[in-house]
Amino acid sequence: MAVRQDIHSSDIPLLxxxxxxxxxxVCGALDSDQLVSLSKTSVKRNVQPGAELIGDAEMIDSYSNxxxxxxxxxxxxxxxxxxxxxxxxxxDFLGRPFEFESAINAEAATDVSLCSFPRATIERMLxxxxxxxxxxxxxxxxxxxxxxxxxxxxxxxxxxxxVASFLLMIATNVDPTNAQxxxxxxxxxxxxxxxxxxxxxxxxxxxxxxxxxxxxxxxxRIENNRRVFVDDMSRLERRTGA
Amino acid sequence: MAVRQDIHSSDIPLLxxxxxxxxxxVCGALDSDQLVSLSKTSVKRNVQPGAELIGDAEMIDSYSNxxxxxxxxxxxxxxxxxxxxxxxxxxDFLGRPFEFESAINAEAATDVSLCSFPRATIERMLxxxxxxxxxxxxxxxxxxxxxxxxxxxxxxxxxxxxVASFLLMIATNVDPTNAQxxxxxxxxxxxxxxxxxxxxxxxxxxxxxxxxxxxxxxxxRIENNRRVFVDDMSRLERRTGA
DNA sequence: CGATAGTTTGACACAGCTCAATAGGCGTGG
DNA sequence: CCACGCCTATTGAGCTGTGTCAAACTATCG
Numbered sequence: 084m085a086v087r088q089d090i091h092s093s094d095i096p097l098l099x100x101x102x103x104x105x106x107x108x109v110c111g112a113l114d115s116d117q118l119v120s121l122s123k124t125s126v127k128r129n130v131q132p133g134a135e136l137i138g139d140a141e142m143i144d145s146y147s148n149x150x151x152x153x154x155x156x157x158x159x160x161x162x163x164x165x166x167x168x169x170x171x172x173x174x175d176f177l178g179r180p181f182e183f184e185s186a187i188n189a190e191a192a193t194d195v196s197l198c199s200f201p202r203a204t205i206e207r208m209l210x211x212x213x214x215x216x217x218x219x220x221x222x223x224x225x226x227x228x229x230x231x232x233x234x235x236x237x238x239x240x241x242x243x244x245x246v247a248s249f250l251l252m253i254a255t256n257v258d259p260t261n262a263q264x265x266x267x268x269x270x271x272x273x274x275x276x277x278x279x280x281x282x283x284x285x286x287x288x289x290x291x292x293x294x295x296x297x298x299x300x301x302x303x304r305i306e307n308n309r310r311v312f313v314d315d316m317s318r319l320e321r322r323t324g325a
Numbered sequence: 326m327a328v329r330q331d332i333h334s335s336d337i338p339l340l341x342x343x344x345x346x347x348x349x350x351v352c353g354a355l356d357s358d359q360l361v362s363l364s365k366t367s368v369k370r371n372v373q374p375g376a377e378l379i380g381d382a383e384m385i386d387s388y389s390n391x392x393x394x395x396x397x398x399x400x401x402x403x404x405x406x407x408x409x410x411x412x413x414x415x416x417d418f419l420g421r422p423f424e425f426e427s428a429i430n431a432e433a434a435t436d437v438s439l440c441s442f443p444r445a446t447i448e449r450m451l452x453x454x455x456x457x458x459x460x461x462x463x464x465x466x467x468x469x470x471x472x473x474x475x476x477x478x479x480x481x482x483x484x485x486x487x488v489a490s491f492l493l494m495i496a497t498n499v500d501p502t503n504a505q506x507x508x509x510x511x512x513x514x515x516x517x518x519x520x521x522x523x524x525x526x527x528x529x530x531x532x533x534x535x536x537x538x539x540x541x542x543x544x545x546r547i548e549n550n551r552r553v554f555v556d557d558m559s560r561l562e563r564r565t566g567a
Numbered sequence: 568c569g570a571t572a573g574t575t576t577g578a579c580a581c582a583g584c585t586c587a588a589t590a591g592g593c594g595t596g597g
Numbered sequence: 598c599c600a601c602g603c604c605t606a607t608t609g610a611g612c613t614g615t616g617t618c619a620a621a622c623t624a625t626c627g
Contacts, residue, residue, distance in 0.1 A: 158473060160566055164481040168473040181463060187473065213455050220462045221423060223469060230472035231400060231410040231429065237479040238526025239406040242615065276574065284480025286616055291575055307624070308574065324402050484583065518606060531583055533607055549592070550606065 096122035102198065104148040108174035109222060112214040121208060125200040130191045136177065137189035144202045146178035152195030153257075153273035157188045157281065167282040168233075169226060170273075172256045180209075180219050193273045237284050240324050245283040246293040247322035250303065254313060261316070268313045297322070338364035344440065346390040350416035351464060354456040363450060367442040372433045378419065379431035386444045388420035394437030395499070395515035399430045399523065409524040411468065412515075414498045418464050422451075435515045479526050482566050487525040488535040489564035492545065496555060503558070510555045539564070 094115040104110040149171050156169040236248050254261040254268045261268035276287045297303045304312040313319050336357040346352045391413050398411040451458055478490050496503040496510045503510035518529045539545045546554040555561050
């Protein structure tokens with residue numbers, strides 16, 4: 084992807100220049116001085132699928148922007164049943180503003196690269212910039228909307244509607260050009276069947292069967308278990324129940 | 326309930342003096358001058374079960390605190406399937422800070438009394454008081470936590486675990502003294518069986534059967550279909566699957 | 568090319584849904 | 598105060614979608 088041209092791009096830290104968080108993410112609240120200040124303590128990290136980002140001690144005192152890849156947020160019951168309660172895509176913000184408990188785990192679902200900064204830095208910036216706090220509020224409201232939409236899916240949709248809804252959601256999130264539901268979409272599934280099942284409140288087998296059905300009905304094609312082709316997004320949409 | 330004693334209670338608007346929102350709700354962010362200013366444009370309203378609070382045009386430009394009763398937030402699929410995506414108890418805040426779409430409906434589940442104020446007032450206060458915005462952020466984070474907890478319930482719990490979780494949630498919300506799970510609890514169900522079903526992603530019949538089972542197992546007693554007695558909250562808790 | 572992890576498919580079981588009938592609560596009017 | 602009707606909740610019988618268990622298949626990588 085080409086680096087975006089900015090009026091003051093010379094003032095903008097190298098790390099930030101091609102970062103979407105500066106445009107659509109929380110960093111959009113910051114001016115170039117603040118960006119410089121923030122970038123002094125921030126580091127770019129790459130992690131592999133399965134890496135725990137929140138839940139172990141290592142990173143409990145830091146915040147991150149997702150630069151690429153997908154992070155899954157999960158909650159578990161004591162007997163091991165697991166539910167994915169959210170997915171983070173670039174340029175989403177990761178980490179909890181205040182210190183409420185909420186035993187939530189964050190784990191890389193794919194290769195993920197992050198821009199991380201220590202808690203102290205964020206808190207200082209929050210004090211300096213009300214605009215930043217407003218961004219956080221907006222991001223939180225967006226997450227709340229997503230969570231509620233998903234509650235409808237979990238509570239009221241059939242297995243096949245769930246799988247269709249999932250595919251539509253992934254298609255529009257991994258590549259925004261898929262969003263205009265005109266025509267076709269191609270994308271890689273960032274989650275394994277087990278993850279998809281945990282996201283949809285289903286079993287692996289049911290997910291697999293529904294994908295097979297969508298394939299049999301020519302709504303989708305799948306290559307190598309990962310790459311999905313949707314020729315007609317509106318057909319997929321009609322299967323979501325919405 | 327007795328009016329709480331405050332140092333400056335003489336400065337505090339009558340309407341606010343016994344209002345929990347001033348202590349645990351968003352109004353806690355305001356000083357007495359601001360309270361006076363806010364109360365000038367606020368009105369107390371009482372509505373009956375079934376009244377639409379958000380979704381019709383009437384109230385789209387106002388915000389409220391819930392003073393008493395329970396408000397249900399619902400989302401629906403086009404074919405009529407419905408899911409309750411949240412419940413608001415006193416002294417929760419009702420209404421969306423910014424104007425994101427999110428086709429959500431709010432409806433009184435019981436007799437509800439509200440303290441309502443026009444959008445313009447809130448927006449003016451938001452500009453004047455960063456503390457208020459922080460309260461909103463915290464309330465939103467709390468809602469997000471609740472939504473995620475409920476996603477686990479919807480996605481991964483059995484019908485009987487769902488019903489037990491629901492009872493526990495109601496018990497702790499309608500009367501905070503039930504929260505310390507020492508011993509017993511008594512409360513009225515604020516929702517009909519149909520509402521409970523919409524909340525849990527079940528049918529009326531399944532809800533009814535699970536309640537019958539809890540009754541048969543002497544975990545709860547029910548009087549007049551509404552009043553619930555729990556002798557041993559920890560027994561109920563053990564049925565939630567958490 | 569074999570090992571391993573992930574995925575698909577099949578056969579069967581069962582939790583929860585559907586449809587239908589009964590029972591109970593509550594307000595209205597005699 | 599009881600009788601009636603309405604609405605909500607319960608109970609029953611049977612069905613079906615999804616889960617369970619097990620086996621076969623496929624991609625990927627050393």
